[in-house]
Amino acid sequence: MRRVLHLEKIFISQYLKQTMEYKADFIVGVLGVLLNQVLNLIFLQVIFSQVPKLAGWSLQQIVFIYGFALIPKGLDHLFFDNLWIVGQKLVRKGEFDKYLTRPINPLFHVLVETFQVDAFGELLVGVILLVMSSATVHWTLLKVILFIVSIPFATAIYTALKIGTSAAAFWMKKSNTITYLFYMFNDFAKYPVSIFNHLIRWIISFIIPFAFTAFYPASYFLTGKNVLFNLGGLVVISIVFLFIAIKIWNKGISSYESAGS
Amino acid sequence: MSMIEVSNLTKDFRKTIKSPGLVGAFKSLIKPKYETFEAVKNLSFEVPKGEILGFIGANGAGKSTTIKMLTGILTPTSGYCRINDKIPQEDRQNYVKDIGVVFGQRTQLWWDLPLRETYSVLKEIYNVPDKDFYKRMDFLNEVLDLNDFITSPVRTLSLGQRMRADIAASLLHNPKVLFLDEPTIGLDVSVKDKIRHAIEQINQEEQTTIILTTHDLGDIELLCNRVFMIDHGQEVFDGTIKQLKNRFGHIREIEFELVNAEDANRLNFSQFGSAIEYSQNEKNVRVKFDSSKVSVPDVIRLTLSQVDVQDISVKDADIEDIVRRIFRKEAAEHD
Numbered sequence: 001m002r003r004v005l006h007l008e009k010i011f012i013s014q015y016l017k018q019t020m021e022y023k024a025d026f027i028v029g030v031l032g033v034l035l036n037q038v039l040n041l042i043f044l045q046v047i048f049s050q051v052p053k054l055a056g057w058s059l060q061q062i063v064f065i066y067g068f069a070l071i072p073k074g075l076d077h078l079f080f081d082n083l084w085i086v087g088q089k090l091v092r093k094g095e096f097d098k099y100l101t102r103p104i105n106p107l108f109h110v111l112v113e114t115f116q117v118d119a120f121g122e123l124l125v126g127v128i129l130l131v132m133s134s135a136t137v138h139w140t141l142l143k144v145i146l147f148i149v150s151i152p153f154a155t156a157i158y159t160a161l162k163i164g165t166s167a168a169a170f171w172m173k174k175s176n177t178i179t180y181l182f183y184m185f186n187d188f189a190k191y192p193v194s195i196f197n198h199l200i201r202w203i204i205s206f207i208i209p210f211a212f213t214a215f216y217p218a219s220y221f222l223t224g225k226n227v228l229f230n231l232g233g234l235v236v237i238s239i240v241f242l243f244i245a246i247k248i249w250n251k252g253i254s255s256y257e258s259a260g261s
Numbered sequence: 262m263s264m265i266e267v268s269n270l271t272k273d274f275r276k277t278i279k280s281p282g283l284v285g286a287f288k289s290l291i292k293p294k295y296e297t298f299e300a301v302k303n304l305s306f307e308v309p310k311g312e313i314l315g316f317i318g319a320n321g322a323g324k325s326t327t328i329k330m331l332t333g334i335l336t337p338t339s340g341y342c343r344i345n346d347k348i349p350q351e352d353r354q355n356y357v358k359d360i361g362v363v364f365g366q367r368t369q370l371w372w373d374l375p376l377r378e379t380y381s382v383l384k385e386i387y388n389v390p391d392k393d394f395y396k397r398m399d400f401l402n403e404v405l406d407l408n409d410f411i412t413s414p415v416r417t418l419s420l421g422q423r424m425r426a427d428i429a430a431s432l433l434h435n436p437k438v439l440f441l442d443e444p445t446i447g448l449d450v451s452v453k454d455k456i457r458h459a460i461e462q463i464n465q466e467e468q469t470t471i472i473l474t475t476h477d478l479g480d481i482e483l484l485c486n487r488v489f490m491i492d493h494g495q496e497v498f499d500g501t502i503k504q505l506k507n508r509f510g511h512i513r514e515i516e517f518e519l520v521n522a523e524d525a526n527r528l529n530f531s532q533f534g535s536a537i538e539y540s541q542n543e544k545n546v547r548v549k550f551d552s553s554k555v556s557v558p559d560v561i562r563l564t565l566s567q568v569d570v571q572d573i574s575v576k577d578a579d580i581e582d583i584v585r586r587i588f589r590k591e592a593a594e595h596d
Contacts, residue, residue: 003388010385019374021414098369100334103358104387172557240389254350257274260321 007104011112021119029118032223037121041128055194060136061222062192066130068221069190069214073153080159081116087166087176090137094259104127107249109164129255137221147221153238155214158186160238163207189214208226208236264438264470265308265331269340270495272301272326277386301327301494303340310437311468313460315485317500318474324474327452331472332362344439359388361431368427370415374428377411380433387434394433400466401429404459414551421452423587428456432463439463441473445480456484515560515574518568519544527567533560544571 019026044066056227057065090096090110099106137143159181168175185203189210195199203212212234220230276298279289297462301323305349308314318324329335329437331342333349335357340346370379384394385528402408405425410418418426424444431439441460449576461484463469475481481502483487488505496504519525525541532550537550557575564570 007385010382013380014371014374014378017378018371021373095367097329097334097364100353100370101357101360101362103354103388104386105354110339130541256335258334260325 003111004108008112012115013031015113015115016117020177033118033121037125041123042146044129050065055193058136059123060133060237063129063220064133064136064222065192065215066172066190067126067133068218069186070126070129071151072213073186074119074126074157076153076158076162077116077122078119079115080111080162081119082110082114083159083162083166084176084179085114085181087169087174089174090172091256092171092173092259096256097258099146100256106253111159114116136226139252143224146227150234153234154217156238157209157213157234157240160241164241164248167249167252170255186210188215191215192219203253206237212237262310263307264304264310265306265342265344265472265498267304267331267340267342270304270327270330270337270342271299271339272323272335273338274300275297281309288498296593299494301330301337301491304491304494304496305340306468306489306496306499308472310470311464312487313464313473313485315475315481315488316472316491317488318497319479324491325442326494327491328440328472332360332440333357342575352554361436361439362438363424363427363441363444365424365441365444365446368415368423369430370423370426372415373516375412376407376418377412379415379426383430383433385428390433391433395436397433401432404462405429409441410451421448424448424452424456425459428459435467436548437470439469439471441544443474443476445475453477453479460484461506466503475543487533495547508581513550513552513557515548515557515564516563516574516576517546517548518572519546519569524568528564529558530563 001247019029048063048070051062052059054062064102078086086096090099099109102109123253162179165182166175168178185208188196188200188204192216193211196204201211205216216230217234220227274297275295277289278294278296279285304327316324316327316428326335330337331344331349332352334349344356349356368375371382380398383389389397402411407426407429407430410422410426415423415426428441429445444460445456448456457480460473462472464471465485471484473480473484483504488498488500488502489496490505498508500508522541522544526548528539528546530537530539533550533555536554537548539546539548541547546564548564550560561573
């Protein structure tokens with residue numbers, strides 16, 4: 001574990017050095033992220049000022065759910081964004097070879113190679129929204145602990161879906177459109193699932209379980225009800241999905257065909 | 262005991278057959294047709310510790326596929342390889358600690374950062390202790406002259422510098438086996454020379470077992486104790502370079518510069534049969550032949566009797582010619 005953290009540190013600093021190598025690009029990138037998040041905040045302000053209540057949830061509660069949704073999404077984005085590149089080109093162009101000739105786990109190697117600074121925007125907005133709406137939650141020590149524990153599990157759902165779908169590239173050569181298709185469902189996670197019809201509700205709960213990254217855990221903190229389903233479900237779903245994703249990934253590696261050189 | 266043991270190694274790829282054009286692409290999307298392509302068929306060989314094996318063959322012969330199975334990148338369809346007492350696919354992470362890999366066409370260096378940064382990251386990845394690392398860097402600096410460009414970003418390096426840097430990167434952890442896939446491709450003579458010298462030195466000092474694929478006869482002649490040649494994924498030759506030349510005849514090439522390009526029409530080598538062939542480019546006529554069947558003076562005498570010649574040069578054949586020759590012979594035997 002110490003070695004894992006050590007390598008993580010090395011790779012992150014390496015990535016930041018690379019980013020800073022192109023100064024203008026870096027500065028424009030940071031400005032872009034800030035602008036994007038400011039616009040997001042304004043947009044949310046407009047929506048929430050028009051919709052005071054949604055399927056029985058008050059504005060404050062919806063802000064909490066929305067803010068909660070951004071935390072695991074932002075963390076996954078920050079640390080594990082390189083998975084997109086697997087389905088986009090690493091496999092198709094045979095660049096994945098490199099990861100297989102190094103004495104560290106290839107999945108770990110791919111994951112730690114980037115550190116997507118853009119994600120700080122999402123995380124920042126998420127934290128702001130959570131702070132703004134935290135008065136609506138009746139906090140207890142237990143809830144605080146569960147809140148902290150639920151974040152890594154929720155993040156793991158994002159990461160598991162990205163691992164599984166990008167591993168499809170080992171057979172299909174290119175799979176980032178599948179990752180994109182799955183990833184788009186996370187938009188549903190920002191709102192109470194009760195506003196969707198049964199099919200979508202079922203899909204985002206058990207097939208592409210983004211509802212467990214935001215609405216279910218957040219609704220436990222808001223109402224204090226159904227801890228078994230809302231948080232227990234999160235833990236079970238994230239472990240099961242991560243397990244399946246890693247199985248697919250490992251199977252994929254043995255089907256990897258590289259590319260002619 | 263052998264450092265590398267390869268037994269009945271086979272790799273099949275499944276390919277989609279597509280009719281040409283956009284319509285064909287649509288058809289194959291709806292009803293794909295597959296065919297199996299055998300890239301490597303039943304290869305078996307052994308390499309003792311400390312040997313440099315030249316692994317040669319035409320483009321598409323299955324060299325890279327074989328190297329990729331040996332390095333653990335690809336999983337064989339059947340058969341196995343055991344290297345340094347490990348099966349690469351079963352124990353990959355452990356296995357790669359003791360091997361170094363260079364693919365001449367790709368780089369494993371961090372593109373945007375000074376070269377030195379790559380080495381310090383690789384040091385962490387391979388868990389090389391400080392003391393060994395500095396000693397190793399000194400040695401690599403000495404044989405590959407890295408000091409001139411070690412602080413430059415990798416993207417600014419010339420091809421020759423990059424290749425030297427890549428070879429150094431593959432040797433940082435002092436591997437027992439080194440795989441070099443076309444390490445001299447596209448390099449000028451002086452850089453080639455430096456790299457060959459470095460490979461030789463590394464092999465001698467550390468008893469590193471090396472598998473080298475190349476299209477350059479010079480690499481093979483200077484470095485390899487042994488040559489292994491494949492074609493269509495199958496072994497066609499295994500032995501020393503001398504045996505290779507003896508067995509497949511000395512291919513010689515003579516280039517004549519004619520006084521008049523039109524004279525080439527008058528050339529007629531039919532009396533030598535299939536042992537000879539020639540090609541023409543303006544005033545230059547290249548004649549290739551098997552010197553075990555046709556003598557050099559005979560070819561020159563016959564040519565001079567048929568056309569007016571300005572200049573003559575006699576060359577040794579390169580590996581490509583020998584390889585091509587072997588393949589034609591093999592093909593003829595199959596028919």
